Amino acid sequence: MTQSIWNYAPTAGHTPDTDLTGYKVEAMDGHIGKVDQHSNDVGSQYIVVDTGVWIFGKEVLLPAGTVTAVDHDDRTIRVARSKEQIKNAPEFDKDKHLGDPSYRDQISGHYGSGGPGH
Template structure:
């Protein structure tokens, strides 16, 4: 997976530009990880922020849109092609720097760069 495709929703994800994903349940390959807190549709820089709640003690994680395999608007579920452990071990989400910090984006690209499913 290239850096460009990692930061874009796949053609078969079911993503619709402008869709409101906040509040959708998020499912990793091996179970639920939380709910979408916020998201971006920006071309070449799309992502979702997941509030993991008690699963990782209230941690938020930023996931590149390329990790999304399917969005189901009827069930309000976002499905990912990553495991809970891959998400748990991701670089810490820092709300103040995620939009502007290229080094943070590189760390995430390195962590999520190869699809596991």
């Protein structure tokens, strides 16, 4: 599961040439924020969500494998995780996310197992 969590599911509706910046992000139980940045690199696909005031401006990284649907008409992304799982995720670290394997493993462990939280 760890490998596939970093790629969009074929059924998610993601198209590699689409800019997802600004899309609304919906957890299973409600709105969590907007896409601030994203990656379409195969094997390292993700979205970074700016949660705004919901978690006091925290940004979270969601591996593409958590995305269940991309609605381009409504500019909305749905993810298969709860607000609580996302709230308890390791905080996004813009300096580590691309080059630090331990950070990537930490994210994979949190979301790959369904994200049990703390």
